[in-house]
Structures are given as structure tokens and as C-alpha cells.
Amino acid sequence: MSPRTASRSAGRRAARREDRPSRLRTLATAAAPRLLVLLHLLLVLTGIAGLVASAAGVGPAYAGGAGAALITTTYTWVLALRTSGRWMLFTLLVGALSGLAAFGDYDLLRTGAAVSTASLGAVLGVMVTVPTVRFAAAAREVLLAMGVAFVGAVAAVGYEPVINVARFGYTTLVVSFVLVFALVYRLGAGLHGLGRRGLIVVVGGGVVLGVTLAYAELLRRYGTPGLVTSVFDTIDWTRDHLGAFPRPLQALLGIPALAWGCHQRARRRQGWWVSAFGVGATVPISHLVVSPAFTLPHLALAELYTLVVGLLLGYVVIRIDLRMTGSRGRRGRRAEEAAAIRPEPPRTQALL
Template sequence: MQGGRRRLDASVAPEYDLPTREPRLGSARTARLVMIGVFSMWVVGTLGAASSVVAVDVPGWVERPSAALLMLVFTIGLIHRGGGHMRIWVPIVTALGTAAVVLETYFLLASSAVVCAVLAAVWAVLVTRPAASVLAAIREYALALVVALSGTVSVAAWNAPVNYQRFNFIVVMVSLVVAIALVWNLGAGLHGLGRQNLAILAGVAALLLVILAYSSFVRTHGSQAVVDLFSDIVVWSRQNFEGVPRPVEVFIGFPALIVGVSMRSTRREGWWVLVFAVIGTAVLTTSLVTPGAFPTYVGLSTLYSVILGLGVGLIVRHYVMRERSARAARAIEPIERVEPPRFAALK
């Protein structure tokens, strides 16, 4: 009998560790046609909604129907990915979008904008796949941002007269609640996180609270010198770079997206990191909600946030994904975690 440490047998490919529901459509051809139809709706809706922020020769009445179409696409994508009941939520969202387009009341427009922002922010994260390499992580990062940006133009197309601070807070909080519920439902409960992963989550949560609490305190109770300093920095950035990176996206939301999809390639707990990524996509979807917002300024601010957030995320990924120790590497063969395809239900 040969001595030495026993190793986990990784010769057999791992299976997905959660039960998934039966396919909604029995025919593969029908399912493919439906997927093409939903994708076409997303493209048409995005182009129509983008006319609200880009000067093109398109009738003004196209904007809100396009936003309503995108809201339906976000609902279908999120409900299907999360394994929810399509027959319940799709009619509700369709009725809300139709009523908002026809009646154009303040409450319906604001509600539709909130629903669009929340659905796009959460779906942008759930549509990602595990990424074992740096290039794969960047690919998933770009895909999530594209989906979130389509939510941004859909919110802008509603042109709802809302208070930005209140709207942003509501969207971020609701998006977090929805994301936590979905992640918990995917079996990624707090059990089995381990000390290191729990410490990472606690650290990110603490950093988020510090940033939000400090920014709120400075705005309301900060000294005039500190307020003037921040104002001068913002003005200087706008004058020289025509945009200002958003700290919540740079240091929390976007890095969490890179780290989360990377961790999911080996550990299911990566879903909990992606909960914080929803904060970044939610802030992005609300960036054009104010009718007086300058698209060029918001676009450049987003670009700077995306670049800086990617850099921070890759640095954090390097330290999170490296081997714990040589002893741990000898004890177990690294295996790649399996998940369903991108457009299949996760549960």
C-alpha cells in the first residue's frame, strides 16, 4: 500500500450541484426561435431607447414604447435565468409598461423606470458565466456592462420626473434585495463560506458602508472646507477630463463583478461577491434618469469608472484566485465548476 496524502479524484468531470427545472419549450427549434425573437426585441428596444440620448432623426413617440419593450425583455431574461414563473410576472410587467406608455402619469412613469433599472441591473449579473481565466473574466465583465447600459438608455427613455438621489437609493436597495433573494435561492447560503470568503464579503460590506456613510455625512454635516475640496476636485475633473469616475463603481461594484465571475469558476460562493456587483450595475442603470443629465459627461464618467474598476478588479482577482498554500495544492486537484449554459435556467 502506497503511503502519502490522498488526493481528491478530479478525473471525473463535476456536475452542476443544483437541480434545474425541465425546459419550458420541448422543441429545440422552437426554443431557438424564441431566443432569436427575444434577442431581436432587445436590439430593437435598445436602439429605440437610445434615441432619447443620441440625436437621431426618429419620432419622439418611439422612446417610451422602446423602453417598455426592453422592460419586457429584462423580465423574460431574469425570470428565465432565475427559474421563476414566467406566466405570473410577464403579464404584470406588460400591463405596467402598456399603462405607462398610454396614460403617462407620474407614478406609472417613475415605477416603470425603477422596474427597468432593477431588472437590468440584476439580469446583467445573472447572465454572466464562470470565468477561469483573465480573458474570460474581462469578456463576462464587458457583457454585463452592455446589458446594464441597455438598462441605462431604457431608464432615460421613460423621461420620468424623479429626484435622482431618491431614485438611485431605491434602485440600489431593491436590486440588492432581489439579488440576495436569487443568490440564496441558488443554494449559495452562508453555510460553507469558510473564513476567508466570509472575511472577503465582510470587508466589501464594511467598505460599502464606509463609503456610503461618509459621502452622506460629508454632504449633510461636513465642514465647508471639506465640501469645497470635493467640489473643486469634481470641477477640476470635469474641466480637464469632462467626466468624473464614480467611487462606488470603481472600488466596489465593478471589481466585485470581475472577482465574482472568477470565483464562480471554482467555488459557488462567488455568487455572494456578485451581490455587490449589482451595486455597480444599479448605479450605472440610474445614471441618465435625470432629464437634464448631459449624456457626454455621463458617458465619459462611465468610461473612466469601467477602466479603473477593471484595473482594481484584476488586482483583487490576482490575490483572491491564487493558491492558498502549497500544502492545499497537494491535497486537492483544482477542478472547474460547472454551470448551465448562459441562456439556460440556473435552478
């Protein structure tokens, strides 16, 4: 081998040795998000196992509280990462407080932890959704959001809170809406980015929310005996013949808003303001779970009916929206879907 050839070979070997650490760093960087997602899933599944063991009377007495605290802490970690918050600070703080609530003998702390966990699950369910071009994918996102919220609701029960169900419902609803609108304010480019259409959506959603809650409360407190009897007779008849009754807030507001919001986010950033009302679909799940009046089969059936009604309304709203934008007929919808290319980070990455 000539000196020139030997020099070239030595140079190539040295270059490969220098490139090897950079390749390893690239592989590690690519694998880190997946490993983090697996860690989050493992922590949540461990928490669920603790809750199931406690419900079945198996294992140590502290299994339920430990599982609930683990889920609360993990949900906080995931939500902080998803919204580009100070994840380490919030995770450590919530982990300490939830551990104190789970293992300490403080009713107020346990109740506060239950409210926080149910609200976290409701908001995280909305935040992990992604934009969708077609309605079928929007329905999938609704199911995912409700599943995340259900785990948070079960974790809330794991704290064994001392609650009034009606107060718990209103408190979690207020906390969830305040938190989700604070986050969406950043994601949706603030109020100035709403536009006329977005403003109509927000005002309309607020009106539906207020009317639904006010009607239920007025009916419960001040409704005439005949009207109350008629309404409850209808609900009882539905439960007797169908096994359950759809939840109005979820069916009329939360599920349609979440499906339409995911559909809108593929086209406009302001779709986040519509998705925010999806909390109306996720937070009521905790109200069913904590209430001793509902069994698990009844809860599942009620949510199934609610999901069917809500998705039907969401489908109608999306079709009306497409018609208003001029996307009529199958060919027009396919052309509109091909143009709906607004990018958004995957569900396992930060939104900002």
C-alpha cells in the same frame, strides 16, 4: 428478390419512417433555445429603436414609451427564465403594468416603472454572466453586465419619470441589492453554504458599500466647507483636465466584485455571493443616465475611467486570492486554471 430480402428491406424502410419524427423532434428541441434568444434580442433591439426614434423626434409620439415597455417586459422574461421563475406569469403581469405606465397619464406609475426597469437591468446584467477561468474573460463579463444595465437605464428614461435624482439613486440601489441577494440566496446554496471565507467577503462588501454611501451622504450634508471645497476642487480639476471623474461605488466595489465573483464561480459555488456585489457596478449607470447634469460623451468617459480603475483593483484582488490559495507563478496559475472546472449552465439557459 427473395421473400426474406424483401421483408428486411420493408422493415428497414418502416424503421426509417419511425425514426424520422424523433429526429425532427430532436432538431426542434435543439433549435428552440437559439430561436428564443434571437426573439429576445429582436424584442430588445426593437425597443431600442423606439427609444432612439423618440429621442430623435422621429415617428409617433408613443414610440419611446412603447420601446421602454418592450424592454422592461423582455428583461423580466429573460430574468425569470434565467432564474427558473414563473416566466409567463411575471412577463404578462409586468407587460400589462409597463404598458399602463407608458401609455397612461400617471406620474407614480411612470416613476415606478423607471425604478423597476433600471433595477431589472442592473440585476439581469449580473445574472447573465458566466464563470471565467482567466481575468481577461472576467473583464469581458463586466463589460457585458454594464452593457445590459445601460440598455435598462435608457429604457427607464423612456418612461419620462418625474424623479429626484438622489432618491432615484438610493431607491434603485436598495431594490437591486434586495432582488440580487434574494436570487443569490438560491444560487449560492443559502447562508449555510457561505463558509468562513464567504462570510468575510459578504461582510467586507457590505462594509465597503455602507462606508461609500455614508461618506458621500455625510460629505454632501454635514461636511465642513473646507473639506467639501477640497473634495469638489479635486473632482473639478479631474473633470477639467481629464474630462470626467471615476464613480467611487463602481470603481471600489462593483467592478472588482463582479470580476472576482466570475473568477470565483469557476471554482466555488459561493462565488455567487461575491458576484452579487456586482450590482454596485451596474445600477449606478442608471443614475448617470437619468441625471440631466451628464451628457452622453461625459457619461461614456466617466464609465471608461471607472472601468479602468475597477478592473485594475479586480486584477489585484484576484492575484491576492490566487496567492492565498498557493497558486504562485505562471506555472502555478496555469495548473490552478486547469483544475477550475466547476460547471455552470450557459448564459442562455436556466441557472437552476
